[in-house]
Amino acid sequence: MSESVNKQGFLFYLTAILLIFSFGLQAQVASPHQKQYIYDHAQLLTDQEKADLEALSRELGEERQAAFLIITLNGTGEKDIVKYVEDFYDQEAPGYEGPHGNTAILAIDLQERDVYLAGFGKAEEYLDDGRLDQIRGKITPDLSAGRYFQAFSTFIATSVDYMGYEPGVNPENILFKWWFQLAASFILAGVIVGLMAYRSGGRVTVNAQTYMNHQQSKILNQKDQYVRQTVTKRKKPSNNPKGGGGGGGITGGGFSHSGSRGKF
């Protein structure tokens, strides 16, 4: 009796595992809608670098089901960079799973030295203005120094990393860092074991109350005299994001997006 139940259970699990596997394979087999990831109009990258970034974007994009695009420009043709990126999204219809899909875009304009990051679809939710600000903060020094390949790689890797965190949490929270978790565990274990070893020899169990004569021990006399006061003031930290800001918006084609804008 129990054996047949076990067999049934085993078959059930086997089917479940096979189903999950086949779904996983399907997802892997399906090729992304997006074919081109790097639009290097300003000719900042060598062919090899371009190929490397294409490969990186394709490989990591699959993990998050989003297309990570990089656009370099030498002048936007009278347009603002935000408008340029919005129009690009409307016209080119990029996306991982289909046209106008999940897309994160990094655009830089060498003439105005503008940098703009935008997230569409799933990337709008997972790469909100705040997270795009954080990414921009990470890559701006590399952009300013002309290390474009380095900056673009960081953009792709960091965006992929940040999309692994639920929306609304700060991905740079120290609690999420494995090295912090490891260090905290070691310190806690060390403190507890150290305390155990220290206390193994017995500990002092008397305190200030043990020998005190409570009837006689008291404050006989006390004085608290107000002398003077000082007041210092400092400006409230402003809530406006520093260095450009702007954030997201809605494209002419009606697609809402997140964004972060700055100079490099």
Place this chain on the structure above:
Amino acid sequence: MILHYKCPSCGSDMAFDAESGELSCQSCGRHENIENFPENLTFATFTADEANEYHCENCGAMLITEAETTATHCSFCGAGIVIADRLSGHLAPAKVIPFSISKEEAVQAFQKWCRKGLLTPKGFMTADRIKSMTGIYVPFWLFDLNSKVQVHAECTRVRHYSDSNYIYTETKYYHAFRDINLDYVKVPVDASEKMNDELMDKLEPYPYDQLKDFKTPYLAGYIAEKYNFTDDQLFTRAKDKINAYIESFISNSFAGYHSVRYQNKHIDTKNMTSYYVLLPVWMVCYDYKQAEHTFAMNGQTGKVVGKPPISMGKVAMWFGGIASATFLALKCASYLMGGGFW
């Protein structure tokens, strides 16, 4: 002068019995209340040269003792004897707390304590290598201390408030004065040179309701010593012991302020009275891996102190266990907060 207690019924040697708190005869089981013990049965003899030589009142053998010893066993006949002239005059203890834990109970309590050690090696936990278990009355001075404290301090209270543009920090300064009287009574300080101060401090507290007027029969069957240090010599150590208590009382008296800067702190501690008392301690010598470990047990409460050996294996086990459990917990917390598991 040697004191030795004979049983009124059978003439055998009597010794103090920790369980009943009375003198008891090992042969016939007769118990004698110490408060009512007839003085004529206390055999008192003055030896010819008191300073150097004592003879056992029971068998006449010469007693070889250290200069501090006030109670011991005759090494020939085993009778418990008390050297009374080392307990008279300025050497007379005012009070004594008798043993309430017998040798058998002490062995059991020690074994139980060893089993509880979380880091002690397995071989040690069985506690089957007790080399010796000695009941000692350790000389202590109990100090009644009075401290008069006057403190002047500059204290601040800090308040934050804000309007639409600025955050304001308002600091109010006060001049505060405290006049404090503190009485600490019966602060014990061990007066024996041989005993480790740290070990003796950890044995506290002693149940002071068990303090009895000193009578020599309490010492029969145990080892006792006379003090090596006078109360004057130990006064600084007594002051050190209560110093932290005084400091914490002072800082508590300034509760409510955000910062306190002492300008003038005057603490005057006086020794009001000090008594010489004997407190009961079981000393345990234990052999483990060719090394001798010494432990002390409070003869009233059974509290054990002393450094047991530490097993590196157990330390590694606890460390690894706690570290991996914490790591897992942090991972789960990070997952629940939306940070992903990896």
